[in-house]
Amino acid sequence: MVPGVRLLILGKQGAGKGTQCVRVARHYVVPHISTGDMFRAAGRMGTEFGLRAREFMDAGELVPDEVVIGVVRERINQDDTANRGFILDGFPRTTEQAEALWDMLAPRGIDLAIDLELPTEQALRRLASRRVCQVCQTNYSTENRPKHDWTCDNCGGEVVQRDDDREEAIRRRLEIYEASTEPLIAWYLERDKLVTIDAMGNPDEVFARLVRAVDRRRGVHG
Numbered sequence: 001m002v003p004g005v006r007l008l009i010l011g012k013q014g015a016g017k018g019t020q021c022v023r024v025a026r027h028y029v030v031p032h033i034s035t036g037d038m039f040r041a042a043g044r045m046g047t048e049f050g051l052r053a054r055e056f057m058d059a060g061e062l063v064p065d066e067v068v069i070g071v072v073r074e075r076i077n078q079d080d081t082a083n084r085g086f087i088l089d090g091f092p093r094t095t096e097q098a099e100a101l102w103d104m105l106a107p108r109g110i111d112l113a114i115d116l117e118l119p120t121e122q123a124l125r126r127l128a129s130r131r132v133c134q135v136c137q138t139n140y141s142t143e144n145r146p147k148h149d150w151t152c153d154n155c156g157g158e159v160v161q162r163d164d165d166r167e168e169a170i171r172r173r174l175e176i177y178e179a180s181t182e183p184l185i186a187w188y189l190e191r192d193k194l195v196t197i198d199a200m201g202n203p204d205e206v207f208a209r210l211v212r213a214v215d216r217r218r219g220v221h222g
């Protein structure tokens with residue numbers, strides 16, 4: 001079996017990509033590479049790049065392809081990903097990004113693209129109740145709160161609502177998902193790299209489905 005796993009996760013906003021990637025990264029001991037988290041961190045640092053990315057994000061728009069591709073290329077060429085693999089969260093989101101990634105990873109490529117499938121009304125419910133640690137990005141919700149007020153259980157950071165979890169930005173993000181990202185499901189299916197996972201149910205149930213699918217692809221039986 002080839003060591004390490006090379007995975008990416010697709011799915012609409014609120015499908016649970018970030019929630020599952022944290023678990024996948026721990027399970028397979030691979031870095032979790034989230035373009036959204038990288039841009040939010042740059043925004044908090046107040047760099048010129050971060051502030052520009054934040055303008056796109058807060059409006060629910062995509063950061064331009066050439067910027068995102070450059071950021072991922074730099075990250076994916078680091079030693080940890082080359083040796084152990086990765087799980088990509090939120091990249092690619094356009095056909096141009098998918099093609100760039102395909103070229104970057106040749107000849108081995110990715111093992112699997114995982115599509116987390118969730119009805120839109122469920123995703124909207126999850127987004128409305130989501131709260132996130134500003135520092136380590138751990139997810140909470142109005143039903144699953146930190147133990148002490150809105151202070152992160154992991155790192156003590158402040159837990160807040162994301163700036164793009166406002167009604168108008170959510171609507172725009174979902175429109176863009178349908179127009180630009182959903183076509184990637186067929187793109188990976190045509191290349192025999194796609195698995196679709198039902199994202200209903202609690203996070204542990206979804207995670208069990210996901211690991212079964214990845215291990216099946218890697219030829220691990222259990």
Ligand code: AP5
Binds near residue numbers: 062063
């Ligand atoms: P990004 O940060 O990637 O956000 P997103 O795509 O909008 O996806 P979300 O993070 O909203 O959803 P998620 O699927 O991760 O759900 P989560 O696990 O949090 O991107 C943000 C922005 O950055 C973009 O809009 C764009 O501007 C820019 N950007 C990023 N990548 C880019 C790229 N490649 N190209 C161009 N621009 C890019 O779960 C949601 C909630 O549900 C949480 O509260 C969670 O606790 C809860 N939950 C999760 N799973 C379950 C479950 N099974 N049951 C119950 N509740 C659950």
Ligand code: MG
Binds near residue numbers: 036
């Ligand atoms: Mg996310």
